[in-house]
Amino acid sequence: MDYPFKREPEPGKKFTVCEGVDWIRMPLPFALDHVNCWLLGEPGLQVLIDTGVNDQSTQEHWHTLFNDIGQWPKDLLVTHFHPDHMGLAGWIGEKISGELLGSAIEINTARTLHGIESEAYEHTYQQWYSSNGLPQSTCDTVRSNGNTYKGKVFPPPVQSKWRFLADGKCVELAGRNYRVIVGRGHSPDMIMLYREDDHVLIAADQVLPRITPNVSVMPRLSDNNPLQSFLHTLTKLEALPDDTLVLPSHGQPFKGLKPRLAFLKTHHELRLDEIWQACKSPCSAHDLFPVLFSRKLDAQQTSFALGETLAHLHYLEQQGRVQRLEQASITRFKSIAT
Numbered sequence: 001m002d003y004p005f006k007r008e009p010e011p012g013k014k015f016t017v018c019e020g021v022d023w024i025r026m027p028l029p030f031a032l033d034h035v036n037c038w039l040l041g042e043p044g045l046q047v048l049i050d051t052g053v054n055d056q057s058t059q060e061h062w063h064t065l066f067n068d069i070g071q072w073p074k075d076l077l078v079t080h081f082h083p084d085h086m087g088l089a090g091w092i093g094e095k096i097s098g099e100l101l102g103s104a105i106e107i108n109t110a111r112t113l114h115g116i117e118s119e120a121y122e123h124t125y126q127q128w129y130s131s132n133g134l135p136q137s138t139c140d141t142v143r144s145n146g147n148t149y150k151g152k153v154f155p156p157p158v159q160s161k162w163r164f165l166a167d168g169k170c171v172e173l174a175g176r177n178y179r180v181i182v183g184r185g186h187s188p189d190m191i192m193l194y195r196e197d198d199h200v201l202i203a204a205d206q207v208l209p210r211i212t213p214n215v216s217v218m219p220r221l222s223d224n225n226p227l228q229s230f231l232h233t234l235t236k237l238e239a240l241p242d243d244t245l246v247l248p249s250h251g252q253p254f255k256g257l258k259p260r261l262a263f264l265k266t267h268h269e270l271r272l273d274e275i276w277q278a279c280k281s282p283c284s285a286h287d288l289f290p291v292l293f294s295r296k297l298d299a300q301q302t303s304f305a306l307g308e309t310l311a312h313l314h315y316l317e318q319q320g321r322v323q324r325l326e327q328a329s330i331t332r333f334k335s336i337a338t
Contacts, residue, residue, distance in 0.1 A: 001209060001256035004245070008252065012061035014039060017253050018200055018245060020176055026052035026061060028084055030300060032211075035084040036249050038202055039073065041174020046073035047101075049193075049202060050249065051088035054154040058088060074098035077165075077173070079204040080187035081110040083152035085249070090154040093161065100157055101171075103182070104164040105189035110156045113220065118146035124219045125303070132306055133284025133330050141299065148300075165191055178202075181237070185230020186213045188223055199244045206233060207260055209251040212267055216307025217314055227268060227315040234261045268312075275312050275322075282325050282332040285309040 005023075009015035014022040022039040038049040046069075052058040066072045075098040078089050086106075093100050116124075122143050129139045165171060167182035171193075178193040183206035193202040205213050215230045223229055237257065244257045254260070271292060278291045288309050289297070297305050313333050316322040322333045 001254050001259060003209070003252050003254050005253060008034075011057075012064040014065065017247065018198065020174060021200065021202075021247065023247070023253065024065065026058050026084075028053060029055065030084075031298065032250060034250065036247070036251075038247060040176070043069055043071055044074065045174045047075040047077055047173045048073040048092065048096075049077045050079055050085040050204075051076070051092055053083050053087035053152045054091065055087075055152075059091065062088070062092065072096055075101060075173070077101040077191065077193075078106070079192070079202075079249070080190040081106045081113070082187060082205070083149060085204070086110050086156060087153050090156050093157045100162045101165055101191075102162055103189040103191050104159075104162075106187065106191070107156065107159060107162050107164070109188060109221070110153065111159065113149040114147075114153055114156055116147055116150075118150075121147040121149075128219050129306065131329065131331055132310065133286035133332075134302075134306070135286075138302065145299070183233045184223065185215045185226045185228075185233060188221060194240065194244075199241050200247065201237075201240060201244050201257070202247045203249070205249045206230075207237065207246060207257065207264070208248045209246070209254045209260065211250065212264060214304050214308055215268075215311045216304060217310035218307045225311075225314050225318055227311040228318070231265060231268065234264055237261055272312055272316060272321075275309075276316055276335050279316075279322055279333050279335040282327065282334045284330050284332050285313060287332075288313075 009023055009025050011027050014024050017023045020041055024037040024039055025034050026037055028035055035052055040047040072095045076092050076096055078086050125142045126139050165180045167180055169180050171178055178195050181192040181194055183190040183192050186205045190204050192204050192206055215227050238261055240257060245255055246257050247253050274291050275288055278288055285306055289305055292309055293305050317324060322335050325332045325334055
């Protein structure tokens, strides 16, 4: 893999990565400490892609950047509903003069999650943790967290304010043409953008250069086999040219898309085999954490870890390689001999 740029932009600053695309790196209050946003075009026609989370620091960085430019972007495109991408869509949407662009599924998901009362949100996660074997102390902690999504996301704009984009369609953004490629697995209907004329892919969280995107079964999301959806999207991306410049949402821009896609597929194949081997005796998802994760997990990472483990188990189940068992109110999985 080739990394064309040897440095990252400072928060609130922009750095040109190719014609008509500036890179903006916003800080995050998580273990994954940044998100990449992209600014397309020239002032007056600019399109901002993604926003960072809803906090004072990120708002101040956007104010600094657009004060330096002299105006806010014309349009805003949000790739998917996660807080580091959607977090300030409502806030920035109040300041732009043009369109809000995104996926209908992603925007509806954001609005649904944001509107859930804290008690119902806590109850869903507590039940999810408990039924998958997490200790009672962890389940109890969830009861004090409230609606963690709402805490990171400014109220999303109402559905009628959005123009929705569809897979395979071409869209003009800041005077250039892009093809929409929908990515699934990490998120239900994530927007990626491919610029055919110079082979630039704005990849969102589908392909990251140094870490593997989280692929999770999650409460309130309808995809029961997200790993299959994720791997299908990777196969779709294999059709792009070898010299594609990939602009990911985390990490540095890079070239070497096909080797990275191959690595991600192999990574998940190995994980699936490790889990299948571990389930010779019935295991809950929590029992399998040591198989997949060697580091200590914080509250956010515990949720991701559970979702990721279930994604692999559901994939194996639908392949007929494990069977689901309900034992004493806990879901466990056992390998089936092949």
